[in-house]
Amino acid sequence: MITRDPDAFLRFARGCAPDFGPATAKAAFLVAPxxxxxxxxxxxxxxxxxxxDDFDAARALVQHRALQAAMAEILPTVCFPGDRRAPDGLFPNNAFATVPGRLVVGRxxxxxxxxxxxxxxxxxxxxxxxxxxxxxLSAQPxxxxxxxxxxxxxxxGLGFCGLSERCDAEGAALMHHAFGLRATLLFELAPGEYHTNVVLAVLAGRAALLCDDGLADPRVAAAIAALYAPHVARLGPGERASFAGNALALSAGTVWMSEAGGAALAPPHRDALARAGFGxxxxxxxxxxxxxxxxRCCIAEIY
Structure with missing residues (x-):
């Protein structure tokens, strides 16, 4: 199923058992800045x-290395060298992703x-x-x-695809088939948003961080919240701006986010994650x- 109808998606998704595949990755890779x-x-x-003037390349390298070291405590984490011709190439999850046994290359x-x-x-x-x-998929238009x-x-096996300049409906359909998903919900991001993973995180298949103001249609936010209730934290603008929604579960019991995102996360939202079994x-x-x-943008998962 590929649909723009959040109610139809919700009805279908509620019937999908958590048996599609591993909820979290077996390894990951990064690209150095x-x-x-x-x-x-x-x-x-x-x-x-x-x-x-606000870019500090040396500090970014130090922080990136510390991220890899921290992740390596949880799962094998490979880091490829950066390419100076690609100054923002440290976000490889946009260009590379995996399903078991297959690499998907994006456009x-x-x-x-x-x-x-x-x-x-x-x-x-x-x-x-x-x-x-x-x-x-990199050579198609x-x-x-x-x-x-x-x-x-x-x-x-569910996808949530926000449409923007970075992904159109045809591209979304290509990704749906490349990942072999059971169902994908298409929706417009709010004006000014560029990627879904800044405003939505699905955590090990059992909880969600959701920024309502990042989605154009409130019905979409309502459907996503209903699917993951009661383990859903609906983040406010300050949390979104601090990247609290750009988070990832690297294991069944831990949610990872940046220090800024964690500091911005409201106590009720921390409590919601704790009730879902996440530190x-x-x-x-x-x-x-x-x-x-x-x-989350820095991490390309290996399944």
């Missing part, structure tokens, strides 16, 4: 990106980020080292920025957040 700087093309539709909107999808080292790691098949645009409930772990990423993304 060498050459980290403001990419003007990306800034054109990313309101979260800081001005050029980035901006030329400065299309360079990432062509990386032979990342493609070779999956194809030649891990033996994954490659499904390459429809933008589909993978798990930036598409938030996936891996346990139930919260944060890492400082303020230098990286100048690039308009946060923790």
């Amino acid at each position: 060498e050459g980290f700087a403001r990419a003007e093309q990306s800034a054109a539709d990313n309101r979260y990106m800081a001005g050029a 980035m909107r901006h030329p400065v980020r299309q360079r990432e999808a062509a990386r032979t080292d990342i493609r070779g790691f999956f194809a030649e080292v891990l033996g994954y098949a490659v499904e390459d 429809h933008p589909c920025e993978l798990t930036g645009a598409l938030v996936i409930d891996r346990a139930r 919260i772990r944060t890492v400082p990423l303020d230098a990286i957040e100048a690039g308009g993304g946060s923790l």
Whole structure:
């Protein structure tokens, strides 16, 4: 099912058992922020990106290394070198994603980020080292920025795809089929939003962080909240702006987000995560957040 009808999606999704696949990844990879700087093309539709003078590449490298070290305590975490020709290429989940045995390569909107999808080292790691098949969407014309645009409930095989300049309806359909999902809900993001994963996180298939003001249609927010109730935290504008919604469950019992996101998270929302069985772990990423993304954007999951 691919639908824009939130009520139809909700009816279908409620019948989907959590037997589609592992709820969390078995490993992950990052791309180091060498050459980290403001990419003007990306800034054109990313309101979260800081001005050029607010980028501190050295601090971003230190924070990124600390993120990898922290993640490596939980699951195997590989880091590929950055490419100075791709100054915001440290957010690989937009260009690369996986299902068991297969790498999916996305189609980035901006030329400065299309360079990432062509990386032979990342493609070779999956194809030649891990033996994954490659499904390459990068050469077709429809933008589909993978798990930036598409938030996936891996346990139930459900997709939530926000449409914007970074993903159109045709691109969403390509991703739905590439990930083999049972159902995908299409909806417009609110004006000024560029990626769904800034305003929605589905955590190990059993809880959600949701920023209502990031979605254009309140009915969509209501349907998502109903699906994950009672384990849903509906975040306010301050929490969204601090990237509290750009979070990820790397294991069954822990939600990861940036230090800024964790500090902004309201006590009732912390309590909601605790009732769902999640602790919260944060890492400082303020230098990286100048690039308009946060923790979840940095992590490409390996299933």
